[in-house]
Amino acid sequence: MNFSEVFKQSNQLCKVSPDGKYLATCVQYRLVVRDVSTLQIMHLYTCLDQISHMEWSSDSLFILCAMYKRGLVQVWSLEQPDWHCKIDEGSIGLVSSRWSPDGRHILNTTEFHLRITVWSLCTKAVSYIKYPKACQKGIDFSRDGSYMALAERRDCKDFVSIFVCDDWHLLRHFETETQDLAGLEWSPNGCVLAVWDSCLEYKVLLYSLDGRLLSTYSAYEWSLGVKSVSWSPSSQFLAIGSYDEKVRIINHITWKKIAQFEHPATVESTKTVYKEVERRPAVAHSSTPRVNVLTNFVSLINSLLLPHLDEICSLPVQIPVVKPDPDRANPKIGVSVLAFSSDNHYLATKNDNMASAVWVWNMQKMSLEAVLEQTSAVRCFQWDPRHPRLALCTGNTKLYLWSPGGCVAVQVPTEGGFQVHSLNWHCSDNSLILLGKEQLCLCYMETDEEDK
């Protein structure tokens, strides 16, 4: 495992182009584009203000930089560095900006979710979509980029509009049976739209592309409901994480629950539990200077070279639980993050009141595969897009990796202590982008193992 040198970055804005060739980072009001293989700067663009959002177009030719405070969007071209485009939303304000899947349109959401402005870079045309709903995930493009589903709110009722991204033609418009729609997500095959209600009601609705209601799923009533929803890459399963600390797996044929994963505080049945243990070299209470030097040396070696191995615990294992404050809104309880591995075999979950643990479930056996218990709260985890391999970080100087074969922790070997706050897998290069508070660093996995 190799690590690149550290680069500056701000707002954790750092993205690899969809084709995997370039790395774009934002430093204050500058946009830096590097070649991923050499990490040399290829282009440097200067925006009008501090960049608050940055996004690659799907064809990796353009980069969108949004400055929400000024209501401005600037687009840069990689092929023609002197080409420029500036979109000013004016006094109406800007809260969100994104590319359309074709990479020729920009969708800007104005303040108060007044409307969505669709700017065409081909014709300079502008069109508006009214009544977008301000919610958790109100807009979603299908995986192939041909359809867009948008949540709308009119007359205190929820609607979903399905647009053809090609020419923004409204294909379907239908009312949903939700009290307060919280989000929608296309299945990866683009034929089913999952819509879920706000946390006050446990309700998940499944609509076909043509607006027919396929099924409704509700696990329970009265208490707080859905917290997160995720499709498996094969569109076979829909995983629903809820405030009752459970994940329910729904199948794509009958749309009924086929499995339920609980997150108990005492883990009794799993293959392995990896528990991170802090191993500090005993520097403090060493009497002679000679010993001191020796231990220092050991600690150096330990931090630089040896993977910080987690301990494998014997069952049952008690996982620390933080009781949420019942008087506060959005209690820190329930499954908030769900992630399927790229090969559909594993599902990683995080329960908010056990923030230091990541649970990995085997989707073939429908059982708990492993529990990774860290010393501090897990900030971020992501599956390798090509292998069943999970990378996670907890805001300290280590990077943790889990694969079915085992678990490993690696110290990021940089001066000044690089604290990993977030991470992103490169789409194909077998490398990871580690984001610190104001820095970033690339981590390369061994490539020969993959050749074998």
Place this chain on the structure above:
Amino acid sequence: MGEWWTTEASMENCEISSISHVTMSPSRQNNFVSSYLFPLAKSSYSVISAFCTEDNVLQCISYINQELASLGLCSTYIEATSPEGTGLNAVPALNAIYELLQIHRRTMSTVEALEKEQLKKSSTMELMQTSNTRLKDQLELSIREKSGLHEMERQLQLKIKTLQSCLKTEKDEVQKLQSIIASRASQYSHDAKRKEREAAKLKERLSQLLVDRKDKKLAIDVLNCLGRSDGKRGHWKTAKATASHEGEMYKSLLSDYEASQKSLMLENAELKKVLQQMKKEMIHILSPCSSSGRGATADDSQEQHHDSDGEEKMGDTSRETLDQSCEHAREQLTNSIRQQWRKLRNHVEKLDSQVSQVQNQLESNKEMIPLETHEDEMERMRCEVQQCKEFIHAQQQLLQQQLNTSFDDETAALLNDCYTLEEKERLKEEWKLFEEQKRNFERERKNFTEAAIRLGREKKAFEEDRASWLKNQFLNMTPFTDRRRCSSSDGHSALSVRSEPEIRMSSVKAQLAKSSTYTTFSTPRSSQSGAVPSTPELYRTLRLIPESSSSRHSNRGLWQECSTIEDGDNQQPPETCFPPPSVLFQSQKRHKNVGFIQPGDHEKGGTAASFRGEHKPS
């Protein structure tokens, strides 16, 4: 008269009581009686003396007779011998006295018995009284307890009442709160809706305003317009376009459905296959059972036959219809499967019951068997004991006979045997010795040949030496050290080492003890062979061994450990494994870290342990 009577009685009493004093263990009451009687007797002596005087003997006699008659002793009649009444006819008087005494004794005994009884009664009475008092106490206590419990019950009842009232109020409260919540919820939702409407209105107005104001800032500034990503030109929104969109949507939907249907079909086919197989196996299982199985009840077996026929028919039909996957076929299939399943279940149940029956039988037998087997066993053992006894007896007899009669030839034979055995042993030992010697000889021979060869070489070397010396003589220089000889000796030692296993191979037959002796032999031999060349040579060879090993280490250390990591070979301790890469990494690349290892669950633990082990020594 009464007075008379009493005095006489007391007089007689006095006598008896004195007797009773002697003979019986005196009770308290007896004592009391006697103590009461004695003074009376003493005081009545004067009266007794006054009862019968010289003058009134006759009256006395008549009186006594009367008294006796009244007592029922009519047979004895006391008579005076003389009319004057001075003499007394002794016989009837004595008889009368005896009778009286008898009566008295009887009465006394009854009195005693009565007294005893009375004593007993009184003691039981006392007991009763004490128990009575105790029971009374108990009664009182229980009454008190009862009253206490009553009080408690009353209190509890009261509490229940209060709690019930509390519950009622709470229920009311809950209801009230629920209604409040409901009303609030409705109010809230209403308000939310109102607010939302307002917000919507505001948004509308805002957008209207923005549109009206013609916000100049709202603009796009592009250097030059881009082509579409697909390279096509944009087209107008027409009905045709919408239709094509619809068509495309339905197409994609259709393709998805087709795909899902295909996968379902595949799955279905697979399941059908499994079902078919199951069915076949079921038929297979069921049919022999019905034919060969239970013939216990004719009806049952017949039914089974019938059923199996039906089954096969059904199976055939279902097999036929399986391929046409239509409704009724499926129904048939499921029906037949269900039927067979039922049959199988019945069969299994029957088997279960049979098994349980058999077990029951076994259990019932178990109780029976022990007795029988026990007896059998006993009998058998007895027989065995008998046999053994007989055997022992026979042996004893034989021994006796041997000792007595045929001591000589029998023992001679025995001894002979012993001797032959001994001789065998000795021969074996000799054989071993011989073999050893043989091996020694062989070794010596080898040594000898080696020595000869070495000698030849040495001779050669010497010759060379001499030549060189001669040469040097000419050049007048110091003779150089004979390196060649060293190398040749090296080769020799290698040769000898190689030859060792060969020898060992030849001596496979040799015993373990021998082989150990052999090894002890071999060590001096090797030293001997080493001693044959010159001492500096020996030193050199000795020095060479550590040198070569260390050099090998330094040369190969790095790669070797790499290979050990890859192969998982644990011959090299981890201490030697890890420092080299650290050096490598530090020197080559600053940010090079140890590779991503994917250890197995247990292997991982092992490596962790090894890492820990590495740290400890330092």
